[in-house]
Amino acid sequence: MQTLAGAAVLSCEQEKAKRTCDDEEDEALKELQEMSKAWLTSTLTRLATVAASVLILVVAIAIGMSEEIQNDLKNIAREVPLPRTLASYDQHHAEQDDQVKFPVDFTVHFNGDGLGDGMSASSRDWTGIDPLIRAACDEMEEVLEFASYDNETMARICEPTRGARLFTPGGKRVRSFADVPANGTRIYLVPQGLQFVFPLGKVGTEIVATNVVSPLADKVVKLRQLTESPRVFSLENFISDEEIDAILKHNADLVKPSEVGFSGWRDSTRTSSTAWDMHSSASRAVRRRSFDLLGMDFDNDMADALQVLRYNLSEWYKPHLDSFDKKAYDGTVPKVENGTNRFATIFLYLSDVEEGGHTVFPLSTTHEGYNGEKIVHDGTVRSPGYIADKDARWACNTSSTALRSGTRRGSALLFYSQTADGEIDPYSLHGGCPVVKGIKYSANVWVWNRPKPSKSDAKDAGARPAPDLNSIQMHFHNRRAGKVNLFWDDGTEDMIFQAEILPGEMQSMTTYHGHSFVVRDADSKETLHAFTANDKLHKGKQHVEAIEA
Ligand SMILES: O=C(O)CCC(=O)C(=O)O
Numbered sequence: 001m002q003t004l005a006g007a008a009v010l011s012c013e014q015e016k017a018k019r020t021c022d023d024e025e026d027e028a029l030k031e032l033q034e035m036s037k038a039w040l041t042s043t044l045t046r047l048a049t050v051a052a053s054v055l056i057l058v059v060a061i062a063i064g065m066s067e068e069i070q071n072d073l074k075n076i077a078r079e080v081p082l083p084r085t086l087a088s089y090d091q092h093h094a095e096q097d098d099q100v101k102f103p104v105d106f107t108v109h110f111n112g113d114g115l116g117d118g119m120s121a122s123s124r125d126w127t128g129i130d131p132l133i134r135a136a137c138d139e140m141e142e143v144l145e146f147a148s149y150d151n152e153t154m155a156r157i158c159e160p161t162r163g164a165r166l167f168t169p170g171g172k173r174v175r176s177f178a179d180v181p182a183n184g185t186r187i188y189l190v191p192q193g194l195q196f197v198f199p200l201g202k203v204g205t206e207i208v209a210t211n212v213v214s215p216l217a218d219k220v221v222k223l224r225q226l227t228e229s230p231r232v233f234s235l236e237n238f239i240s241d242e243e244i245d246a247i248l249k250h251n252a253d254l255v256k257p258s259e260v261g262f263s264g265w266r267d268s269t270r271t272s273s274t275a276w277d278m279h280s281s282a283s284r285a286v287r288r289r290s291f292d293l294l295g296m297d298f299d300n301d302m303a304d305a306l307q308v309l310r311y312n313l314s315e316w317y318k319p320h321l322d323s324f325d326k327k328a329y330d331g332t333v334p335k336v337e338n339g340t341n342r343f344a345t346i347f348l349y350l351s352d353v354e355e356g357g358h359t360v361f362p363l364s365t366t367h368e369g370y371n372g373e374k375i376v377h378d379g380t381v382r383s384p385g386y387i388a389d390k391d392a393r394w395a396c397n398t399s400s401t402a403l404r405s406g407t408r409r410g411s412a413l414l415f416y417s418q419t420a421d422g423e424i425d426p427y428s429l430h431g432g433c434p435v436v437k438g439i440k441y442s443a444n445v446w447v448w449n450r451p452k453p454s455k456s457d458a459k460d461a462g463a464r465p466a467p468d469l470n471s472i473q474m475h476f477h478n479r480r481a482g483k484v485n486l487f488w489d490d491g492t493e494d495m496i497f498q499a500e501i502l503p504g505e506m507q508s509m510t511t512y513h514g515h516s517f518v519v520r521d522a523d524s525k526e527t528l529h530a531f532t533a534n535d536k537l538h539k540g541k542q543h544v545e546a547i548e549a
């Protein structure tokens with residue numbers, strides 16, 4: 001795989017090419033460019049970090065700096081996907097802490113280790129957080145696999161200015177001793193290259209996520225540990241009723257059969273339907289909140305769009321890993337050469353299911369009630385006969401010992417597809433059991449450990465079906481001061497709701513000759529705009545339709 005920075009440049013080139021090819025659509029393209037500005041700014045911030053390192057490197061070569069330092073700088077350039085973390089890294093030093101007034105004693109543990117003894121520390125013994133991070137990281141070399149890393153690597157992964165950092169058990173960054181919540185607290189060290197994971201205690205332990213604001217008034221986001229391996233937590237108060245309604249409404253037209261795989265191939269192991277929701281305000285809020293919960297800076301390139309799922313009667317999804325294997329693209333191993341993969345899943349239950357439809361983790365052997373050999377839960381009552389597929393029967397029928405999570409509207413799961421030290425976790429195998437009664441609506445937020453590779457890097461990209469040349473690419477741009485709603489005018493009186501478009505935002509869609517759309521003011525319901533797609537005018541172009549004030 002090309003470097004990720006390379007991928008960003010490549011996609012930027014592709015964007016540029018796309019924008020300069022089409023002379024006739026100047027107006028439209030200007031608008032698209034505007035919409036791309038935000039994206040460009042974030043890409044440029046990232047590229048600026050590479051550029052700075054490269055510049056220093058060039059200067060270093062010019063002034064004859066030692067080879068060792070040059071290599072070091074090359075490494076920084078190579079680590080570019082992480083400087084997001086560095087971007088938010090403040091030079092918070094202990095000078096700012098009134099250590100005399102507030103000395104704190106605590107223990108430092110490796111990422112996610114909620115039970116081990118750890119290293120004792122006191123704010124009195126350190127001149128600041130940074131030296132403590134370096135020392136704790138060095139100390140953990142003995143205990144951890146990092147033992148196999150050479151000194152240079154250790155120095156790199158332990159360096160706070162390169163992303164080594166500390167977290168509270170609730171997932172909040174510890175930037176100074178003042179951030180240590182109380183005497184006796186466990187604090188978690190996350191070396192450069194890794195992401196924070198919530199610590200494991202005993203099964204059933206509750207954690208209040210102090211890094212995230214619940215959308216429910218006066219509520220806190222709570223995690224409850226469901227098992228030890230894989231790392232699975234149930235989540236409460238993470239999504240509001242209003243957000244669920246908005247997501248379901250926005251994605252009401254879930255008609256596309258689900259796709260599985262990196263470049264988006266269909267697969268018979270999933271029978272549900274999906275919609276990808278990148279734009280609705282509820283999906284954006286939930287995706288941002290997911291990054292907060294994970295202790296990560298929000299980065300659009302490190303998450304997939306919200307994937308909304310609908311399972312009808314008897315539909316299911318075979319046990320699988322959410323991470324991709326090496327058949328999907330190069331660089332799937334998070335720990336090696338800045339590899340990237342899906343890191344954590346936040347799975348949202350958007351409806352109550354009367355029977356069946358639970359999520360199962362067949363490889364968990366450490367959950368409540370597991371006794372290793374026989375039935376530990378009632379499974380899917382009408383199984384096994386009801387469940388036709390043996391893969392689903394194995395995980396979902398009454399004799400399955402799998403950990404399972406119920407499907408209660410408003411609840412959610414957090415599980416990690418990678419271990420605390422950056423390996424793919426094979427125990428994170430999970431699936432969605434057949435729905436026996438009712439309809440199951442749910443959604444995936446997938447967060448990656450580093451920016452995602454481009455889909456053009458997918459190894460099965462070549463095998464994708466040819467693009468539909470008859471379709472028309474539309475972008476509705478709301479230039480008004482208020483929200484508008486977009487409807488597909490299918491000839492019925494009610495029309496079919498497509499999307500809410502916020503002021504200044506653009507809603508993209510694929511449509512066909514003759515299809516008509518109507519835009520209404522979201523509050524007054526007044527019709528503001530009508531549009532009919534026309535092959536002669538719009539086919540083969542990126543057409544922007546402006547909704548004027
Ligand atoms: O439906 C479920 O409970 C699980 C779905 C799932 O694992 C997925 O969509 O990747």
Ligand SMILES: [Fe+2]
Nearest residue numbers: 320321322430
């Ligand atoms: Fe999954």
